[in-house]
Amino acid sequence: MHSELPAAPGTTRMPDHRIAISERGSFAFATCSCGWYAPARRSRDLARREGAGHLAESGGGEID
Numbered sequence: 001m002h003s004e005l006p007a008a009p010g011t012t013r014m015p016d017h018r019i020a021i022s023e024r025g026s027f028a029f030a031t032c033s034c035g036w037y038a039p040a041r042r043s044r045d046l047a048r049r050e051g052a053g054h055l056a057e058s059g060g061g062e063i064d
């Protein structure tokens with residue numbers, strides 16, 4: 001069965017904002033493909049939420 005989301009022609013481009021969570025030691029921080037980044041946090045979950053907040057402010061994107 002093919003259950004992926006339908007991809008209409010012309011709508012398959014990559015999002016402008018793609019969040020990645022990076023970790024350094026016990027800290028984690030969110031970075032975006034647009035150049036935005038969040039301060040290092042002790043909580044990976046908080047870093048992820050900050051990344052989600054950036055996406056919301058920017059009009060959409062994805063988190064890796």
Ligand SMILES: [Zn+2]
Pocket residue numbers: 016017018032033034035036054058
């Ligand atoms: Zn961004």
